[in-house]
Amino acid sequence: MTRLAICPGSFDPVTYGHLDIIQRGAKVFDQVTVAVFNNQSKAPLFDVNERVSLLEEVTKHLDNVSIDSCDDLLMEYAEEKNAQAIIRGLRAVSDFEYEMQITSMNRKLNAKIETFFMMTNNQYSFLSSSIVKEVAKYRANISDLVPPPVEEALKEKYRG
Ligand code: ADP
Numbered sequence: 001m002t003r004l005a006i007c008p009g010s011f012d013p014v015t016y017g018h019l020d021i022i023q024r025g026a027k028v029f030d031q032v033t034v035a036v037f038n039n040q041s042k043a044p045l046f047d048v049n050e051r052v053s054l055l056e057e058v059t060k061h062l063d064n065v066s067i068d069s070c071d072d073l074l075m076e077y078a079e080e081k082n083a084q085a086i087i088r089g090l091r092a093v094s095d096f097e098y099e100m101q102i103t104s105m106n107r108k109l110n111a112k113i114e115t116f117f118m119m120t121n122n123q124y125s126f127l128s129s130s131i132v133k134e135v136a137k138y139r140a141n142i143s144d145l146v147p148p149p150v151e152e153a154l155k156e157k158y159r160g
Contacts (some may be wrong), residue, residue: 005029005077005085005116008070011036011051013150016130018126021089024118026036026065029085034059035077036069042160045157058147091125093117114122131157 005126011018011034026032031085037050038044046054048069060067070077079088086106086116088099132145136154143151 002030002105003030003085004033004081004083005087006033006041006074006081006083007045007087008035008037010039010042010044010129011055012129013051013132013153014055014157015124015127015129015146015150016118016144017089017091017127019058019086019147020121020124021118022059022065023062023064025116026062029087030064032059032062032065032087033081033083034065034067035074036067037074038069038071046153050153054057054150055151057149075106075108075113079110083113086113088115089120090117091120091128124128 005028007022008024009018010030022032022034034055036048036055038048044087052067052069059065059067060159071073074086088103090096090099099117106113106115127145133154135145136142136151137158139155139158142154
């Protein structure tokens with residue numbers, strides 16, 4: 001049986017923190033699908049197609065990782081894909097409370113699919129897409145926060 005994990009998120013845009021979680025997840029599961037969620041309430045900087053393209057580019061060296069987008073409820077999507085697990089990253093205690101709520105709700109919706117949490121790599125514990133966007137706006141150096149194609153895409157967004 002192929003063990004599939006879904007790595008859900010906004011990825012607006014993908015950072016080295018995300019990539020670290022994806023890569024580590026891909027070592028444990030046979031297949032990892034990164035699912036880009038279209039959360040309109042977050043007013044994303046990059047549209048879903050742009051976020052998917054950037055993820056495809058920065059994960060192309062990972063044979064067992066694929067990228068998808070999703071408008072449905074996560075647990076319905078995961079069931080449809082026959083996934084065994086959801087992978088989420090944890091940075092700080094502040095992530096914990098929110099993740100506990102979501103995970104309890106997800107378990108209520110579908111108890112067959114487990115959620116696994118991976119602790120951030122220490123060097124990325126303060127890294128988020130929001131911080132990256134904030135810094136990129138002021139044209140500061142973000143080369144150690146995001147992969148080169150993402151750096152380029154951000155420069156393009158904030159040009160002019
Ligand atoms: P969401 O809007 O669902 O929180 P994000 O794109 O912000 O989506 O994050 C997707 C996943 O990646 C989440 O599980 C989040 O905790 C994790 N993540 C984001 N940044 C980091 C980081 N620097 N280190 C570890 N995990 C991270």
